[in-house]
Amino acid sequence: MGNDLLRFEDEYLARYYSKKPLNIVRGHMQYVWDSNNNKYLDMHTGFGVAFLGHRNPRIINAIKEQLDKIITVSLTFYNETRAEFIREFMKIVPSGFGKVFLQNSGTETVETALKIARKISKKVEFLAFLNSFHGRTMGSLSVTGNEKYRRAFEPMPYKVRFAPFNAVDQVDKLVTEDLAAVIVEPIQGEGGVNPARPEFLRALRQVTKERNVLLIFDEVQSGFGRTGRVWAFENYGVEPDIFTAGKSVAGGLPIGITVIRREFGDVFEPGEHGSTFAGNPLVMAAAKASVETLLNDDVPGRVRTMGEEFMRILEDELGSLKSVLRVKGMGFMLGIELKKRADPYVDRLIPMGLLTSVAGGTTVRLLPPYCITNDDISMATKALKTALSENP
Numbered sequence: 001m002g003n004d005l006l007r008f009e010d011e012y013l014a015r016y017y018s019k020k021p022l023n024i025v026r027g028h029m030q031y032v033w034d035s036n037n038n039k040y041l042d043m044h045t046g047f048g049v050a051f052l053g054h055r056n057p058r059i060i061n062a063i064k065e066q067l068d069k070i071i072t073v074s075l076t077f078y079n080e081t082r083a084e085f086i087r088e089f090m091k092i093v094p095s096g097f098g099k100v101f102l103q104n105s106g107t108e109t110v111e112t113a114l115k116i117a118r119k120i121s122k123k124v125e126f127l128a129f130l131n132s133f134h135g136r137t138m139g140s141l142s143v144t145g146n147e148k149y150r151r152a153f154e155p156m157p158y159k160v161r162f163a164p165f166n167a168v169d170q171v172d173k174l175v176t177e178d179l180a181a182v183i184v185e186p187i188q189g190e191g192g193v194n195p196a197r198p199e200f201l202r203a204l205r206q207v208t209k210e211r212n213v214l215l216i217f218d219e220v221q222s223g224f225g226r227t228g229r230v231w232a233f234e235n236y237g238v239e240p241d242i243f244t245a246g247k248s249v250a251g252g253l254p255i256g257i258t259v260i261r262r263e264f265g266d267v268f269e270p271g272e273h274g275s276t277f278a279g280n281p282l283v284m285a286a287a288k289a290s291v292e293t294l295l296n297d298d299v300p301g302r303v304r305t306m307g308e309e310f311m312r313i314l315e316d317e318l319g320s321l322k323s324v325l326r327v328k329g330m331g332f333m334l335g336i337e338l339k340k341r342a343d344p345y346v347d348r349l350i351p352m353g354l355l356t357s358v359a360g361g362t363t364v365r366l367l368p369p370y371c372i373t374n375d376d377i378s379m380a381t382k383a384l385k386t387a388l389s390e391n392p
């Protein structure tokens with residue numbers, strides 16, 4: 001990439017991901033630019049973080065205004081910016097939910113959900129699903145149903161049983177009274193963009209209720225408008241006891257939120273849980289502006305309409321290609337499942353000006369920002385068609 005500075009990343013920065021040879025220097029809404037001023041349509045969006053666009057003007061202004069006031073205030077104290085965010089956030093939370101736990105990432109919000117479930121239920125075991133992804137810290141990793149992420153760190157601290165995702169007929173047998181909770185993504189993201197079948201979530205809700213087992217929906221990837229409703233579970237008409245959110249909720253700044261039903265109250269005694277950075281006014285200002293954007297721009301409505309159209313176009317244009325198995329997903333959480341590994345295709349799309357990511361090994365995942373246009377959809381479809389038509 002002709003930039004000597006970047007060698008510091010190679011030499012000293014611990015590697016988490018296989019790195020792409022692209023130095024991204026700037027972003028605006030659905031586009032990013034590299035150091036050679038090449039423009040890319042961003043459907044990677046930092047694994048979904050930039051769903052409201054890069055540097056969305058409303059969010060940037062809110063951050064700038066807050067910078068002139070104060071950046072950090074512990075949850076030990078009140079802060080009006082935080083209170084304003086909570087007031088806005090409660091507008092998008094269904095009425096049965098009444099407490100919000102603030103964190104700094106998706107994995108932390110899952111950790112918090114698991115702790116809450118253990119505290120409320122006084123039980124310790126969990127049921128999770130194969131192919132699920134819930135995070136990298138040891139608790140959230142315990143409920144992640146993919147050996148690849150867990151193998152190097154066994155044994156896991158939490159006792160977890162795994163079941164096949166969408167196996168409606170097994171729900172009655174698997175959800176036993178000794179479970180603290182069942183945790184499930186309404187749409188599996190990292191596992192390959194796999195929507196739950198409505199009857200699967202309905203069966204989970206019915207049996208968990210009957211057996212006094214808590215139901216957790218992990219909405220870190222599927223939530224906040226991504227699937228054409230504010231929460232993916234609203235597409236199914238099924239409500240959990242606890243749900244999580246993260247990724248785009250603070251417009252690009254780190255956040256994680258756990259939401260629980262009103263009747264559970266505060267759950268933790270002072271000192272039982274905490275977080276140094278959580279609820280800091282800078283992130284809260286960005287998150288408040290993000291909720292306002294979601295509501296003012298009717299993000300879920302736009303995503304619902306355009307997502308259906310995008311999916312139809314992808315099915316029409318790519319569905320019959322030899323390399324393609326199926327197009328799947330919901331709203332702006334879309335996947336093109338291939339007959340072989342997806343990484344070479346994702347790499348090939350980069351010089352064509354389209355950034356995407358891999359999910360479940362064989363799926364090209366599209367997580368576009370809500371503001372993409374019909375021209376962007378045409379450009380992406382054309383690039384995908386070219387890339388998927390040839391062997392990489």
Ligand SMILES: Cc1ncc(COP(=O)(O)O)c(C=O)c1O
Pocket residue numbers: 047105106107108110133134135136185189190218219220221222246247
């Ligand atoms: C469903 C789900 N849960 C949890 C996480 C972990 O979030 P984070 O990477 O912010 O810790 C992710 C991340 O992709 C996710 O998709």
